[in-house]
Amino acid sequence: MKKSILFFGVFMAACFGALSAETFGQTVKLNSGYEMPVAGLGTWTLTGKTCENAVYSALKTGVRLIDTAKYYGNEADVGRALKRAVADGICSRSEIFVTTKIVPWSVDPAADIENSLEKLGLEYIDLCLLHQHGSGDDNVYSAMQEACREGKIRSIGISNFYTAQEIEHFINNFEIKPAVVQNENHIFYQGTELRDWCKKYGIYIESYYPFGGRGHTRQSLGNPVVLQIAAAHNKTAAQVIVRWHVQSGFIAIPGSSNLLHIAENFNIWDFELSADEMKEISNLNKNVRYENW
Template sequence: MKRQLALLAALLLAAALFANGKTTPAAPTVRLNSGYEMPVLGLGTWTLDAQTAEESVYTALKNGYRLIDTARYYHNEQGVGKGVRRAISDGLVTREDVFVTTKIWGAYAPEKAIEDANAALGLGYIDLLLIHQPSSDDRAMYTAMEKAVRAGTVRSIGISNYYTKKQFDEIMGIATIVPAVIQNENHPFYQNEELQDYVKKWGVYVESYYPLGGRGHTQDLFGNRTIAKIAAAHGKSSAQILLRWHVQSGYIAIPGSSNARHIAENISIFDFALSKPEMEQIRALHTGKRYETW
């Protein structure tokens, strides 16, 4: 009976998604300090080539995703843009429905990097532009991003891979526009609550990359007894439990995938909730282990 009810729910969701040809957003949004709405769950595209990124983005938008994450460093912005434009052309979404993030880094002249990112995406503007990692060029990059906001080619700005209060304070010493988002590695094994609590004072949202654990190491969390036990109790996958933990914790999460089944599964987390004890059990898994070393 439980599986039958789950199947019925899935069918009803599928019907809603494709009603009148346009898909229905599957994730709620939060209002950034820039005034724009950002979905709390999206698709990451790190390691995807341009063609795979195009197909994955299109699949994600069909399944109700509205947040897509890319970067100059990924070399797949053109594919991401094509996937979004195809979904727009097919009537699944409008440009205003979709929130696209990209990132620049210190190896390029920032004004040119922003111009090239907009051209590669081909979507008219960038919803969220991040500095990909700290560097000696932070002042020039952040100033260029603020200029792009004033010009209307970028809507919101932020930072990524800044893990200390000192690094954040250095940006705040530059900023005339407060960062809207800080995107860092974040998962139950690595939570960095000190920094997260600190940036919230400025209304900065924490966005989790590697929300399921490091790429190639997801089984570390999927196979964790605590996660597996909670997943069994809810009739959900370990990935769904982890992503639900992120959104209930107030994070924005961007799991990456090119697998159509996983893409659909990852966003199917808004029909249940974790209890307070379950949230605390997952939070207690923190070990300080990071998989990425920027």
């Protein structure tokens, strides 16, 4: 056990050295006026103590963006981690950016929002997303918009919408336009055209599955181009990919329960990819998605 603790301490020191607190605060300003961190932790498939410990460790590492969803069934676990981190003086509530999502088949989205607030133990949600397409899209978005007016949510957005026409519906038919579109996005499905279209509305694309998602991470992390670039910077493939997302103007939320990987994925602030390296990775795009929701 002592060796494990020592190794973790050495690893963390190697990862972060003397990096300042400001290094952890790289953000973008959303069209809602609020700042959002550009790199965080996704919690899909994490539950119970595993989820709680992953979120707590991420916050201790310096991560300030935590992504969850009602559908994940782990909002209470995330909430316990947030409470612990604040109580332990790791961060304040105002420093944490929490995202959750409401499914389109919600019978009572207003009640679901209240339930999410209760489970998370928060007075407000930083970003609430319509989780995906469904028959209740407008009902859920209307409820999020109303909760935004009431101060229960600060920013709203959508997830799993991949065309300008789909996103325009929410821009044209609601008073509050989306601040974020969270989509599958990785080196083999780069979404750059949609990113460029969204820019004119101040909408940011947030990448879930930044390594391709479970079952596909080896294809990304083992890619020869990525590995060559990683070697040149004395970084890992994962760090190069997260750095590519951030430099490309995306927000990235890699998921992991491995405390070392969480720290590794966030240690991307002390290097920069060159224009040629960015182009090399851009050339890997195949417009291939792995999910169909």
